[in-house]
Amino acid sequence: MTRRATLSTIALGIACSPILCCWITFASCCCPRRLRSHGGSEDKRRFEKRQAMAPRPLPVRPPERAVTIRNRSENDASELESKELRGMVLDQSASKLMQLPLELRQLIYRAAIGDSVMHMVLKKHKLGYIRCKDPTATDCSLEYSRCFSRNTWSAFAEIPDEPPPTDGDVLPLLLTCRQIYSEAVDFVYSTNTFAFADLDCLRYFSSTILPHRWSLVQKLDIEWCVSWPIYDSLAQTVLISRPALYPPHDEATWEGTWRIISEMKNLRSLRVTLMYFDVFRDSSCEERLLAPLRQVTLPNKFDVHLRWPGKEITDGPFRAFRPATREADNSSEEWV
Numbered sequence: 336m337t338r339r340a341t342l343s344t345i346a347l348g349i350a351c352s353p354i355l356c357c358w359i360t361f362a363s364c365c366c367p368r369r370l371r372s373h374g375g376s377e378d379k380r381r382f383e384k385r386q387a388m389a390p391r392p393l394p395v396r397p398p399e400r401a402v403t404i405r406n407r408s409e410n411d412a413s414e415l416e417s418k419e420l421r422g423m424v425l426d427q428s429a430s431k432l433m434q435l436p437l438e439l440r441q442l443i444y445r446a447a448i449g450d451s452v453m454h455m456v457l458k459k460h461k462l463g464y465i466r467c468k469d470p471t472a473t474d475c476s477l478e479y480s481r482c483f484s485r486n487t488w489s490a491f492a493e494i495p496d497e498p499p500p501t502d503g504d505v506l507p508l509l510l511t512c513r514q515i516y517s518e519a520v521d522f523v524y525s526t527n528t529f530a531f532a533d534l535d536c537l538r539y540f541s542s543t544i545l546p547h548r549w550s551l552v553q554k555l556d557i558e559w560c561v562s563w564p565i566y567d568s569l570a571q572t573v574l575i576s577r578p579a580l581y582p583p584h585d586e587a588t589w590e591g592t593w594r595i596i597s598e599m600k601n602l603r604s605l606r607v608t609l610m611y612f613d614v615f616r617d618s619s620c621e622e623r624l625l626a627p628l629r630q631v632t633l634p635n636k637f638d639v640h641l642r643w644p645g646k647e648i649t650d651g652p653f654r655a656f657r658p659a660t661r662e663a664d665n666s667s668e669e670w671v
C-alpha cells in the first residue's frame with residue numbers, strides 16, 4: 336500500500352469515527368430492549384439465573400431404563416413378579432386398541448402425537464412444549480406470536496418460578512402403558528417439527544433426551560433475535576462491559592448450537608429466521624455469523640430468512656431470503 340493510500344485510509348477512519356460512535360450509542364441505548372445485550376449487570380444476573388435453573392443433561396452412560404419394553408418369551412408369565420422383569424408389560428390383549436394391527440395403531444399414534452409443531456420452552460430445571468395452533472411453523476411466523484409469549488419464553492425473559500402450564504396432550508397417551516409408549520414414542524421425535532426461540536432450549540433438548548431419540552428428529556424451526564454486537568469486534572472493544580455478550584447471545588453458544596445441528600443424522604427440514612435491530616455495520620460480521628450455518632449440509636430443505644437487507648447469498652447450502660426493501664440497495668456499503 337502506498338503512503339498516499341495509507342494516509343487516505345487513516346483520514347477516512349477519522350472522518351467516519353463520529354458516525355461509528357453515533358451508531359454504537361444508538362445501538363446500545365435506543366434499540367428495543369429485547370435486542371439490546373451488551374454485557375451489563377442485568378445480562379450477567381439473567382445469565383447466572385439461567386445457569387442455576389438449567390435442566391440437567393443425561394449422564395454420559397444413562398442407566399438401563401424400563402420404560403420401553405423388551406422382547407419376552409411365552410413362558411415369562413410366571414416370572415412377572417421377578418425383579419428381573421421390571422419393564423415387561425402385562426397382557427393388553429383385552430384392549431380394543433391392541434386388537435388392531437400394529438400398522439393401524441401406528442397411524443393412530445401419529446395422528447395423536449405427531450405431525451405438529453412443538454414450541455420448545457425453557458422451564459425451571461426442565462423443558463416444556465407448546466403445541467402450535469398452526470399446522471406449520473411458517474404459518475406461525477413471525478416470532479411464533481400466535482402461540483408464544485415472548486415476555487415469558489424468550490431468551491431475554493426470566494425463567495418463571497411458576498410458569499404457566501405448557502405440557503399438552505402428548506404425555507397422557509405415552510403414559511397409558513409401556514406397550515403404547517414403546518410403540519408410539521418414536522413418532523414424537525421423528526414426525527413433529529421442533530421450534531425454538533431460545534438457543535439454550537435447543538442445546539438442552541439435545542442433551543436431556545436419549546441420543547437415539549435426538550437422532551430421530553427430522554424437522555427444526557428456529558427464530559432467533561441476534562444480539563448486538565455479535566461478531567463485531569470493534570464495537571465490542573468500545574463497550575466498557577466484558578464480556579460484551581452473555582450466553583446464549585454470545586458467539587460460542589451460536590457456534591456450538593450449529594455444531595449440534597450439523598451433526599443431526601436425520602435432519603430433513605430446517606427453517607431459520609434471524610432478526611437483528613439493524614443492518615450489520617460491516618458485511619464481514621454477517622459472514623462470520625452465517626459461517627456456522629454452512630456446516631449444515633444434510634437437510635433437503637434449508638431456508639434462512641434474514642430480516643435485514645444486504646447482499647444476495649447464493650453460495651450457501653441454504654436458500655437465503657432477504658426483505659425486499661429500498662434499503663437493500665444500499666446494503667453493500669460499509670460504514671468504516
Ligand SMILES: [Zn+2]
Pocket residue numbers: 452454466467468469475479481482483
Ligand atoms: Zn405456533
